[in-house]
Amino acid sequence: MWFQKEIRLKPHVRGFHLITEQVLKELPELQQVSVGLCHVFIKHTSASLTINENADPTVRKDFESYFSQAVPADEPYYQHTLEGSDDMPAHLKSSILGSSVSVPVSDGRFNLGTWQGIYLCEHRDHASSRTLVVTLQGE
DSSP, rough: OOOEEEEEEEOOEEEEEEHHHHHHTTTTGGGGEEEEEEEEEOOSEEEEEEEOOOOOOOHHHHHHHHHHHSOSSOOTTTOTTTOOOTTTHHHHHHHHSSSSEEEEEETEEEETTTEEEEEEEETTTTOOOEEEEEEEEEE
């Protein structure tokens, strides 16, 4: 079985946001899969996806603090500046973290670790809504 759909996420403020439950809510087809794989891809170059800690919100704050320091805005060597001082750093952060995650599916559910969740990593100060392409394969 192969299935694909797009999920539109509401705009989020800059930071790292758990979206696992929203993806699950939009994917009732997952319940039909006994064993498979769910691939989630973000159709943007200034936001990214990753899987990490889903329990303690300070982890997400620390992610934002780290990436803001590691990839600062307003660097004099940035040439791509027409879309704002946060745009080039957003592209770099997106490339570092990546545009997709793959999650195993077992018995109609994501087979994530106890403390794992899918993050939307929003790297722009004033982002618009984001679109995910979710591809489900399995039996």
